[in-house]
Amino acid sequence: MPAKRRPRAAAPMAAEDGLLLLQSQALAEEEAAKTKGEMLTRFLKDKLAKEERSSSLNLRKLGTQWRAVLRETKDKELRQDIEILSQTFARVMDCKDSSLATDLEEAEEQHAQALRSHLHNVDRLLQLQRGRLTCLEEGYSTQLEALKTEFEAERRTILEQHERESCYLRDVALAAEENYAKNDHEATLNFQSARDDIKSKSLQEKQYSRMQLGGKAEVLWEQFQRAMQSYTEATEHQKIAFEALKQKDEKSSREIEMQAKKLQKLQDLVTATKGRIAAHLRESEEQNRCAREEKERVLGQLQELKSGMNQARAKAHGSLARLTVQSGAALKALARVVEKAQRVLRLAEMCRRLETEEEKVLPFYPSSLAEEEQRDARQVLEETPAEPLARAMQDYVGLERFWQRFNKAKLEEQALERERAALSQRNRRLRELLRQYLAGISVSQEVLDEPNPLLAIEHKSCVPKDLPRAGGGRARGYQGAAHPNSLLGGDTHPDPIPSSAGTV
Known part of the structure; x- marks a missing residue:
């Protein structure tokens, strides 16, 4: 059992190692990719920075060249503007110089005229002042002579009065001196007698007083000596202070x-x-x-x-x-x-x-005045007239032929105006006849209401003989209305005639 369990534990460990290897490889790839990306980013940043530097440098070069081109263009434009402005300025300055020169000349003329008038006025004022001073000097001289005469007369009067008063005062002074000498002698005698009497009386009284006062003086002297000794002893220090104060007082008095x-x-x-x-x-x-x-x-x-x-x-x-x-x-x-x-x-x-050839050969009509009248007129023109209007007419004698030609032209103009008026009257008459004829051959309610004008046309089939003609002869008779232009003349334009108009 344990032997079977060990391979199972090794299998998970191999799987984990594979996973770790895969993770490490993935991390290594990520690191490499990251490093590669950073290197690529750095490379691109460097390249971008280089491109930016080169582009900024190129832009600066282009800007510098563009500014140089703009400077050249602007320099040309400014030079052209400066030339135009300089020409305009020179033209304006010439105009202003001419106008200012004219104004300056006018101002100088006005100043000179004003200065002349001012100097003339100043001369007139000086003339008036001199005349006034002359009159004042004459008046002053007259018054001075009168004052001198009056002063001399008053001086003589005062001198005479002074002489009289001086004589009177000398007489009075002499009499006063005599009276003073007399009174002085009398007063001297009286004074000497009174002085002798008073002197004798005073001597007697002096001797009596000396005898009386001798004893009293001795007593009083003794009393005085005793009082003086006691006083001296009592006021010794005060005397010293007094002397000091006295000296100080003297000094102060001197300063004062x-x-x-x-x-x-x-x-x-x-x-x-x-x-x-x-x-x-x-x-x-x-x-x-x-x-x-x-x-x-x-x-x-x-x-x-x-x-x-x-x-x-x-x-x-x-x-x-x-x-x-x-x-x-x-x-x-x-x-x-x-x-x-x-x-x-x-x-x-x-x-x-x-002008026509005839006018060039014989330009003026002969004068309508007789020979004697012409001779009188020439004499009048040769004489110097006295009236202003006649003298003014003498200045226009040279326009005599012009006035003859002008009068001739005016006469011809009046003749043409009359002929034009006659032709206008004839034209109006023929237009009226044509209007009556056209009204007679047309049928309208107005024509039916009015009398038949054919009778009037047949009655007035001919133009009156006294009607004036442009050529100067008699007017031709009215033949018919089929050709009205032959009656109205080439310069008129009557109304068109209908094609159904017949002949009379």
């Missing part, structure tokens, strides 16, 4: 005196400075007042000059505006005259081309 002197000097200096300042203030106020008056006067003159200049400028501006308007109107009128003259010349050229 010095300071007082300095203060006095400073006060004097301040007073003098204040005086000078007051004098300077008065002088400066006077100068300021004079300057203000001068400034006001100059400002007034400046305002007057400015107002005059503004008025002159406004007047000049108005004159310039009027001149501009008048020059513009004159230019327009001249342009119209030139245009009219060109038109007249063109018309004259056209008329010359349309």
Whole structure:
């Protein structure tokens, strides 16, 4: 039994080893496949990186070449634009230079004109100022002479009065000196007598007082000596302090005196400075007042000059505006005259081309005036007229032949207008006759309602002889209605005739 069981246990072990081998092989294959895949991935990544680097390098090269081509193209375009802009700029600069040169010349002319007018106004103002100064100087000289005369007369009067008063004062002074000498002598005598009396009395009183006061003085001297000794002993230290204070007081008094002197000097200096300042203030106020008056006067003159200049400028501006308007109107009128003259010349050229041989040989009709009238007319033309209109007509004598030709053309135009009116009237009459004829040969309700027009046609079978004809002769008789164009003429177009129309 155990021998039989061992092969069964070996069989599972072999199966497990096979499985393990298979698993190890599978793992080895997976590892190899994984390694191969990693190597392939790495190879592809390297190749992709190389391709990306090469593609980026190629893209940079292409971008560099494209930018170079764009730069060249843009450079050409910019150079062309710069040439065009430079030409345009040069043209604009030429235009602006010409316009600015014209404006500058006009501005210089205007400035020169304004300067001339300003200088003229300034000269006029200087003339007026000189005249005014001359008048003021004359008035000043007259007033000065009058004041001098009055001053001399007043001076002589004052000198005479001074001489009289001086004589009177000298007499009064002499009399006062005499009275003073007399009174002084009397007062001196009285003073000397009173002085002697007072001196004798004072001597007597002095001796008596000396005798009385001698004893009292001795007593008092003794008392004074005792009091003085006691006082000296009592006030010895106070005396020392007093001496020190006295010295200090003297020193302080000297300093005070010095300071007082300095203060006095400073006060004097301040007073003098204040005086000078007051004098300077008065002088400066006077100068300021004079300057203000001068400034006001100059400002007034400046305002007057400015107002005059503004008025002159406004007047000049108005004159310039009027001149501009008048020059513009004159230019327009001249342009119209030139245009009219060109038109007249063109018309004259056209008329010359349309002239016939007869007009070229004999272009003008003879005058309708008699020989005497023509002679009088020539004399009148040769004389210098006095009236303005006649003098103006003298300027247009050269247009006499033109007016003859113009009048001839006008006469022909009037004749053609009359002939055209006659032909129009004849055409209307013939149209009316044709309409009546056509109404007579046709049948309609309107024709039946109206009278028969054939009677009128037979009655008026011929055109009246007094009808004007284009050729100048009489009109031919009306022959029939079969050929109406022969009656209406080649320049008319009547209505078509029906084929059923017959002849009368």
